[in-house]
Amino acid sequence: MSDIINILPDSVANQIAAGEVVDRPASAVKELMENAMDADATQIQLIVKDAGRTLIQVIDNGCGMSDSDARLCFERHATSKIHKADDLYALHTMGFRGEALASIAAIAQVEMKTRQHDAELGTQVEIEGCSVKDQHACSCPCGTSIAVKNLFYNVPARRNFLKKDTIELSHIEEVFRRITLIHNDISFTFHSNGKLLYDLKSDTMLQRICQVFGDGYKEKFYPVEEESDVVCIKGYVAKAEYAKRSRSEQYLFVNGRYIKHPMLAAAIEKAYTEMIPEGNHPAFFVSLTVDPSRMDVNIHPTKTEVRFVDESAMFAILRAATKKALGQFSLATEFEFNPSTEFDFKPMPKGYVPAEPKIDYNPTYNPFAETRDTNKRDDHNRDNWKNFFEERTCDSTPSMESHVGQTNVPNGDFKATENQEFFQIQNRYIACPTNDGLLLVDQRLAHERILFERLTQKEKAVGGQQLLFPVNCQFSAADADIMEEMKSELEHSGFKIQRMAGSNVFVVSASPADLNDSELQDFFDTLVREYKGAMMEKFSDRGTKIYMSIARRMAIKAEKVLQKEEMRQIVKDLMECNMPAVAPGGERTTTLLTADKIRQIFVNS
Known part of the structure; x- marks a missing residue:
């Protein structure tokens, strides 16, 4: 039997290593920026096009490299950071593995220009898929410039897995923040598609936080x-x-x-x-x-x-x-105590004797009297609740449609009467006795379904209320672009927002009545994060995922105390929905404890 084990070519080995080191453009940005810092740079420029697909370029004013080092740095396990195994436990540099440039060169077209401070000329190296295409002397500034073009050009499967530009740019921006926040002694700039997103001067750590996230963070x-x-x-x-x-x-x-x-x-x-x-x-x-x-x-x-x-x-x-x-x-150290001795209420006059409390009671009440038959309801109430639930059918693999049918919710003709009893359980569930048992409604999920269906009615925008004082909400550059993408859906949902020219600040002048002014920034931050999240990527309709997030965020909280009329309105609005049985995320909104189920609980106990 012939031998079957082969040593992989360097080009294949580098592509395998690249799968771990560089999984998206943000990974390449991280490696290149860390190399620039290890070169003792005081100024670093990051330039990307098409969220890194077309171009990732990092320019620094660091120590630069010699002619031979410029070629050797693209070899696997070639590094200047360590020389022996013990050096791994005495690291003072960002990189040390010697894999980054070799991995990047295996999956992109790379052009590097570098010059040491004491050299008259620099070196230009061009590499494509691990193969050196050209190397020659050139005139360039001190430091190093590495341009990574057409990332994953020879790995189409990996390129197809990249998300849309706004998502990939947000990942690059997060890497940029993680590096710049701690290295506040270095100046950074970040350009995307020719637009300046960040211009960070060297400063204190607190000032760097404010440069990245906004001046309001200082307080x-x-x-x-x-x-x-x-x-x-x-x-x-x-x-x-x-x-x-x-x-x-x-x-x-x-x-x-x-x-x-x-x-x-x-x-x-x-x-x-x-x-x-x-x-x-x-x-x-x-x-x-x-x-x-x-x-x-x-x-x-x-x-x-x-x-x-x-x-x-x-x-x-x-x-x-x-x-x-x-x-x-x-x-607590800022509390001020009022020395005033005035009472918040008037003391009783001297000699005042309070009257005995009056207690009302029903003298004809007999706790042992026979209770009335709960099945004897008036015809009007019986008609409203007739056929309230149908018997659930068993299906081992129910679809969404069959699941909706099986949750046994009333149809759109249902109306809760004024005399209908409603009460809350643990301030989470609305309970309503019916002629078939006890209806339980999850108040948060029900309200989420109601809001979602209102928002998805394209022909009818949800009304918002004008704010007395407009609220400014600040975002990162990538998040601000996502806010621009969601603007039409937000305005349809009752918001009125406008981006300030030349900044990442949005002015909110109107919002839905259920949102407090103080909640707006957190609301938008959550919305942007869910829009970017992998969980939301499975939906093809952008409007659907935005409205799902808005409905989830605006729905009443699980522990909110509701008045009887509020409970009645939620149940009524839920029954008028097209899909009252489930929340937008697929969770059940209602369940019915039938008389048989309740009886079985006591029998089995």
């Missing part, structure tokens, strides 16, 4: 700082009142590198216990300095996963430092 954070033998902590944690439903503004850095570490992130969140509502999360920008010998970053090619020798101690120190910052700068 939202407390400084946190702590030094110990295990870890040195420096950064900013958000005030409790600015907690959000998402963790999109949680940034944790170690030795100048952005990392994902759920345990350390949880340490910061633990400090907010009993200070923020359940389900909300604080924003933070925290930098940790740790002895490189006490950590391991060589876990994954992306280098965002890190292991620490002293994780438990770091958890305790980080939580304590955050608690200290929250307590030291707490608003």
Whole structure:
């Protein structure tokens, strides 16, 4: 039998490595920008076209490379960062694996120009699919410029998996933020399709946060700082009142590198216990300095996963430092006490004797009397609830249509009478006795279905109310473009928004009545995040996913106390929907506890 094991060619091996290192344009941006920082650059330019599909270019004023290094840097495992295995535990650079440029060159057309500060001429190298097409001397500024063109040109399957430009650009922007927030001593610019998105000058960490996210962030954070033998902590944690439903503004850095570490992130969140509502999360920008010998970053090619020798101690120190910052700068120190002795109510006059309370009762009430037959209802009420539910049929693989039929909701002719009883269970479910049993309605999901069907009626826009004072909402450059994409759907939903010229700020002058002014920024942030999320990508209709998100965000909360008339209106509106049985996301809105089911509960108990 002949041998079947072969050594792969370098071009194939590099493409395999590229699958781990470069999975989308944002990955290439990360690798190129980290190389620029390792070259001691003080100014870095990022230029992209078509969200990185056509061009990704990084220009720096770093140390540059010699003629031979310019060629050698594209070889696999070629690096200037380490020389022996022990160097892995004494890292002071962003890169060290020697895989990035080789992986990028395997799947793109790369042009590099580089010149050292003491050289008169630089070097230009052109590579396509691992093959060097040209190398010659050239005139260029000190530093390095790497242009990556037509990413994945020779891997069409990977190129087909890329999302739309707005999504890919948002990923690039997130990588840009993760790098620029911690390296505030470096100046950065970011151009997309010829448009300047960011122009960041070197400044303090707080000023860099404001440059990236907006000037309003200066008032939202407390400084946190702590030094110990295990870890040195420096950064900013958000005030409790600015907690959000998402963790999109949680940034944790170690030795100048952005990392994902759920345990350390949880340490910061633990400090907010009993200070923020359940389900909300604080924003933070925290930098940790740790002895490189006490950590391991060589876990994954992306280098965002890190292991620490002293994780438990770091958890305790980080939580304590955050608690200290929250307590030291707490608003409690700003309370002012009113020395006035005036009462909020008038004291009773001297000698006043209160009258005995009067208790009303029914002298004919007999708790042991025979109860009336609940089946003897008036004809009008019986007609309203006749055929309220049909018997469910069993189907091992129900479709959406069959599922709607099986949930046994009343048809559009249903009307709840004024005498119909409604009550809440745990302030989550609307309960209504019927002649067949007990109808249970999930108030949040029901309201979500009602809002969704109103929003999807294209011929009828939802009315909004004019705001007394317009509200400014600020976004990142990529998120602002997504807001522009959603503008028509937002205006159909009752919003009136306008983007300020030359900025990423939107002025909101009208909004649906159910939204408070203070909720608008969080509402739009959530909407943009869900629009970008992978969960939403499975829908082909952009309007559908936007309206689903709006309905979910505007629906009444699960624990809201409802008045009887509000419960009646929700049930009535739900029964008038085209698909009352399910929420837009497919969850059931109603269920019926029949008399048989209730009886069975007691029999089986």
